[in-house]
Amino acid sequence: MKLDKRFYLRDDVVEIACDLLGKTLITNYNGQLTSGLITETEAYAGKGDKASHAYGGRKTKRTEIMFRQGGIAYIYLCYGIHSLFNIVTNKENIPHAILIRGILPVDGKDIMMKRTRKATIDKNFGVGPGKVSKALGIHFSDSGRDLTGERIWVEDRGIIIENNSILITSRIGIDYAEEDAKLPYRFVIKDPERYI
DNA sequence: CGGCCGATCCACT
């Protein structure tokens, strides 16, 4: 069930981003188990991708995480407010990452409602990368955490997403990336509610 | 050391 290292160590980050649709992202903080079906992802293809923080091999204290072996979390603060959760893939020194942009709540809905201070779970509850982290309780101090451990992990619960149920588009909020802004690296499940 | 700005979200018009 729990995805192992081999899933994350593959070469093609775009393929892995697509494969993550329909998998379940789970966190367990102090026994508070929460999870959601991954409904939206974006691939960031490392050194050659102008949209990536690691473009050109740029390695800093923050982005150094992406240069490690795949299967760990890369989390950073955006707009001073939002922790954005990424999954690092590929082998060491190839800084590929996948941004999780949307989930559909599955386990621990009451806990997630408390974390987000929402009274209801509507269609857009877990849509948006900042909201994913908020709902699952992920903090940027979790950056570098192993995703085969007991705090944050991804499971395959046997849900199959057919190709014709996947929308492929360009990535969001990366206009600065020039020609790479157009790459079809964003994957979204159409009408994900039917899978839970 | 100072200034700028972002892989966003929400409230408000």
Next chain:
DNA sequence: GTGGATCGGCCGA
């Protein structure tokens, strides 16, 4: 549809 919140990281001096 729009603008304000809010702060760590990055870059240039």
